[in-house]
Amino acid sequence: MSVTRDESVIVVGAGIVGLCVAHELGKAGYRVEVIDPAEPGSQCSSGNAGAISAGSVAPLAMPGVIKSAFKMFLDPDSPLHVPMHYWLHAAPWFTRFIAAASPQRVGQIADALSGLFTDAVENHMALAREIGCPERVVKSGQLHLYVDEAALAKDAGSWRLRESRGVKLEMLDAAAIREMEPAVSERYRLGVFMPEQAAVTEPLRYAQAIAAAVRERGGKIIRDKATALVPQQGGWQVQGEQGRYQADRIVLAAGAWSGGLLRPLGWHVPLESQRGYHLDVTEPGVRITRPVVLSDRKIFMVPLETGLRIAGTVEFGGLAMPPTERRALALGEHAKEGVPGLQLGAQPSMWMGHRPCMPDSMPVLGPVPQHEGLWCAFGHGHLGVTGSINTGRLIAGAFRGEVGLQRFAPFSITRFR
Numbered sequence: 360m361s362v363t364r365d366e367s368v369i370v371v372g373a374g375i376v377g378l379c380v381a382h383e384l385g386k387a388g389y390r391v392e393v394i395d396p397a398e399p400g401s402q403c404s405s406g407n408a409g410a411i412s413a414g415s416v417a418p419l420a421m422p423g424v425i426k427s428a429f430k431m432f433l434d435p436d437s438p439l440h441v442p443m444h445y446w447l448h449a450a451p452w453f454t455r456f457i458a459a460a461s462p463q464r465v466g467q468i469a470d471a472l473s474g475l476f477t478d479a480v481e482n483h484m485a486l487a488r489e490i491g492c493p494e495r496v497v498k499s500g501q502l503h504l505y506v507d508e509a510a511l512a513k514d515a516g517s518w519r520l521r522e523s524r525g526v527k528l529e530m531l532d533a534a535a536i537r538e539m540e541p542a543v544s545e546r547y548r549l550g551v552f553m554p555e556q557a558a559v560t561e562p563l564r565y566a567q568a569i570a571a572a573v574r575e576r577g578g579k580i581i582r583d584k585a586t587a588l589v590p591q592q593g594g595w596q597v598q599g600e601q602g603r604y605q606a607d608r609i610v611l612a613a614g615a616w617s618g619g620l621l622r623p624l625g626w627h628v629p630l631e632s633q634r635g636y637h638l639d640v641t642e643p644g645v646r647i648t649r650p651v652v653l654s655d656r657k658i659f660m661v662p663l664e665t666g667l668r669i670a671g672t673v674e675f676g677g678l679a680m681p682p683t684e685r686r687a688l689a690l691g692e693h694a695k696e697g698v699p700g701l702q703l704g705a706q707p708s709m710w711m712g713h714r715p716c717m718p719d720s721m722p723v724l725g726p727v728p729q730h731e732g733l734w735c736a737f738g739h740g741h742l743g744v745t746g747s748i749n750t751g752r753l754i755a756g757a758f759r760g761e762v763g764l765q766r767f768a769p770f771s772i773t774r775f776r
């Protein structure tokens with residue numbers, strides 16, 4: 360049954376997060392407009408690895424990994440890199456990143472993420488069925504590979520944390536890895552399999568299908584760039600380059616670009632783009648049947664409807680710096696170490712996107728204090744596909760009065776004040 364409410368909401372940003380929010384609000388009977396200068400789903404939500412990693416509840420900053428992470432950040436050829444010119448700019452973000460790695464804080468973050476990702480796999484599968492593309496979300500499991508015990512030991516803390524939050528893990532030896540994924544090289548001798556994880560078979564098409572469902576329910580998707588969010592008597596105005604739009608409430612879901620729209624309202628959020636890359640190979644010459652992660656290289660290899668996607672790496676540098684082609688090409692070379700039969704072809708397609716990352720690996724969700732009617736839904740970092748559906752459900756639930764505001768407390772924008 361659909362209810363119509365006499366209330367309007369503007370969602371700023373049509374990435375996977377904004378689209379899920381818009382879809383859930385549309386279902387709840389709200390009049391929804393989504394504003395975005397780009398095609399729905401075409402930014403970070405198009406080129407990601409599509410893994411629905413509900414078990415990824417360990418933050419990036421873990422006790423004991425900070426030192427090795429910083430060594431990597433300094434090396435231009437490592438999977439994690441901060442260019443020299445960007446260190447000063449990123450310093451406040453890194454200060455918070457280090458603070459988030461205390462054992463007590465890590466436990467709190469794991470609890471919060473675990474709550475946010477509860478049933479994310481089932482909820483994405485239900486969404487895919489609802490919007491007419493059930494084949495686009497598959498419960499394939501996820502396989503993480505290690506070269507030896509010492510490499511696995513470095514990640515032991517994060518695996519223990521996941522297990523402690525109920526995530527199912529299976530340890531694999533070399534033979535079991537080869538049985539599961541025969542194309543994987545003998546270099547990788549240990550594996551951790553997460554059987555309950557899922558994957559989207561084509562992230563852009565999934566986002567486009569959600570956008571189509573938003574429109575089918577009467578929602579509008581408007582091509583415009585929001586330049587200011589202006590509080591008004593009893594509501595909000597979004598000022599855009601092409602027009603002005605009124606609504607009772609706003610949900611800000613502009614991914615890595617969200618910070619700029621909050622600054623004039625007095626909110627400075629430590630949001631950084633962790634620029635990630637992919638190479639898409641249409642005829643890889645090998646078969647990979649589920650997301651396979653080369654832990655030492657920090658890359659995902661995922662089978663898509665269109666071929667094999669090799670995705671990963673983290674590069675700081677902000678929203679304006681041009682892509683570093685070398686980083687995308689390195690993905691191909693590193694993937695060959697994991698899958699020796701891989702053929703990259705003459706021209707694999709390259710892509711770079713902006714992961715919207717908060718230093719504590721948690722998104723900013725919920726209302727903005729002193730700005731009634733303004734809500735946040737951004738900063739999902741490495742897990743925006745995973746977290747998008749429950750973000751939409753939580754926000755729609757809160758608007759309907761069925762989800763209490765305390766549910767948003769761990770994700771509040773006030774945690775950075």
Ligand SMILES: Cc1cc2nc3c(=O)[nH]c(=O)nc-3n(C[C@H](O)[C@H](O)[C@H](O)COP(=O)(O)OP(=O)(O)OC[C@H]3O[C@@H](n4cnc5c(N)ncnc54)[C@H](O)[C@@H]3O)c2cc1C
Binds near residue numbers: 397405583616635737
């Ligand atoms: C290489 C890589 C691999 C990844 N793999 C995974 C994975 O396997 N699993 C997973 O869960 N996540 C993964 N992620 C992360 C995931 O892709 C992101 O967290 C997610 O796409 C963020 O979605 P979003 O809607 O917040 O942002 P976006 O998709 O970037 O959408 C934000 C939208 O806001 C719009 N916008 C910007 N400024 C304005 C403005 N002024 N007015 C209006 N609109 C505006 C933009 O045009 C854009 O469309 C990966 C990311 C990368 C880079």
